[in-house]
Amino acid sequence: MSLWTAEEAAAATGGRAQGDWIASGVSIDTRTIQRGDLFVALTDLRDGHDFVAQALDKGAAAALVSRIPEGVPASAPLLIVPDVLKALEALGRAGRKRMGGKVIAITGSVGKTSTKEMARVALAGQGRIHAAEASYNNHWGVPLTLARMPRHSDFAIIEIGMNHPGEIAPLSRLSRPHVALITTVAAAHLEAFESIDGIAREKGAIFEGLEPIGTAIIPEDLPVTRILRDCADESGALVVGFGTNGMAKLVQSKIENARLKCRARISGETVDFTLNTTGTHFALNAVGVLAALAAAGADVKEAGKRLSDWQPPKGRGAVEELGAIRLIDDAFNANPASLSAGLATLAGLEGGRRVAILGDMLELGPDEIALHRAIADDPSMASVDLIHLAGPRMRHLYDLLPTARRGAWSETAAELAAQATDLVQPGDIVLVKGSKSSKISTVVDALRKSAQTPST
Structure with a gap:
């Protein structure tokens, strides 16, 4: 599968391509790199340029670099740019631009990754789905997810996180979601914020990147719901509330054989679903997922049936x-x-x-x-x-x-x-x-x- 040709990647990043290579994937880690991947030499705790030779030896199609690393031949297949992280962002932006399907972005103080996985599982059978890997939700995880997105994806599910003020809006603008879901707002990362209200405003910044006439899915039952609604209104979004109240409502949940049997009303439609957990918070997040999928044009009843295939991720309940x-x-x-x-x-x-x-x-x-x-x-x-x-x-x-x-x-x-x-x-x-x-x-x-x- 061709994900990026040398010509396409150079045009997207403004870089200089060496060689006529074709990448079938994008990787930042030589431990998990696959043959045919474009290796991105990010500098974080360690300088990715130190691993370019290893990546090429393992079969990488090329490497995205800001210089030719020591020990790498000058003629090696490379994409040379001034700044590797900015080039990855540009590659992600181009990946998003060429994708004609629907994008769903998810954030929240709790449950981002498990909710993203719920959405991925629930969409099975309704088209070609691309979802963020693991908890790839930060300044490099979001552009990496977008850069990896196959051009013919019908749905993309992007997870967006934050540790400090001002992080969510740029990632949302990069992702340009049609639907944005906030799972909840709670006391997390309070060291970087003055109050829960500040966290709510940062989470609400996800709506700044919504496509025109996009949909904001917000939890109805929080003390800060009003703040989230104001953020959505400022972005001109259609607003759907979910929870024990709202347009997307959990009507019933009961435990049977260590599973939750649930019924929800999603914009007037009754949807029954079963979850492999007893945590009611998962049921509420599932209602948010169903509301988001309905807004993205998916068959919500079929999505409800698929939720029984979802399993809580390791370490998350x-x-x-x-x-x-x-x-x-x-x-x-x-x-x-x-x-x-x-x-x-x-x-x-x-x-x-x-x-x-x-x-x-x-x-x-x-x-x-x-x-x-x-x-x-x-x-x-x-x-x-x-x-x-x-x-x-x-x-x-x-x-x-x-x-x-x-x-x-x-x-x-x-x-x-x-x-x-x-x-x-x-x-x-x-x-x-x-x-x-x-x-x-x-x-x-x-x-x-x-x-x-x-x-x-």
């Missing part, structure tokens, strides 16, 4: 049988909203003792201690039988817990992982949740290892 326990692996990341959702998932599962193993939530700003303390008052905590905690911030929650439900506390997740087998017992339902940098996933690894170790 998947429920699995792990030896004698049932594990909810939600260790990829955490903020107050996603932790509350994880606790609700734990509370919704029937069976044995419910155990929560929680690590610090990071990047919450000056109110981080109060936000950790507030977990004690979460409605789902009453259903949790035992709570183990790791990290200095979680110590503040530990001190508030009733003695009967207070488990172990450790300064680090590694210390907690070392005693993993003592934290649970056969029959337990176990939630593991925390920010990625808290390394609470080491507890998940330890539990998995113990489940695979034969007893003596």
Whole structure:
């Protein structure tokens, strides 16, 4: 498959192509590069130019560079540009321009990647679909996704994230979505923002890139919904609210055999769907997805049927049988909203003792201690039988817990992982949740290892 010819890539980037090559893909990583890829020598933690020779040896069609790297022949197949990142953005812009299908962009404080995957799965069978890989949602992930997009795609699903103010709007303008979905707005990256209102305005900036007469899909049930609606109105978008209220509404959800059976009304149409999870927050996000797909012209009833094929991504709430326990692996990341959702998932599962193993939530700003303390008052905590905690911030929650439900506390997740087998017992339902940098996933690894170790 031809994705970029040397001539097309040079025209898109304004660069100088050496050789008459054809690229079938675009890669930034020599560890996963495929034969025929255009290798993009980005400079991040390491300079990608140091890996150009390796990429070409592995069969890369060419390399996008700002200079001829040492050890690479002057006649090597290259695309030489002044700035590699700007050239990648230009390549992404050209990839978007030549695509005639519908583009759906997704952002939110919680659930971007899982919601993107829901949309991808739900669209199966309705055309050629291109979706962001993993969590490629930043200043290089979005243009890379667009640069990889086959020219004849019918639908593209773009994930857009942020850590600081001013990041979302440029990525949305690059993507030019027909539909933009915000999953939710919550206390995440508060170190970079003064308030939740500031986060809401940044999330609402996704509507600035909408195509004319585009559609904004916004959560209806938030304190900041008004801000999101104002952002959408300023962009001239059609607005569809979703949640337990709105034009896209979750009418019913009930747990059956560790799955959610749901019914929604999407712009007046009844849609039934089943999710392989018990987390109600996933059901609400699914309603947002269905609203977005309907706005993009997809068959919403068919999309609802396909949602049963979706599985929560690793580390984002998947429920699995792990030896004698049932594990909810939600260790990829955490903020107050996603932790509350994880606790609700734990509370919704029937069976044995419910155990929560929680690590610090990071990047919450000056109110981080109060936000950790507030977990004690979460409605789902009453259903949790035992709570183990790791990290200095979680110590503040530990001190508030009733003695009967207070488990172990450790300064680090590694210390907690070392005693993993003592934290649970056969029959337990176990939630593991925390920010990625808290390394609470080491507890998940330890539990998995113990489940695979034969007893003596």
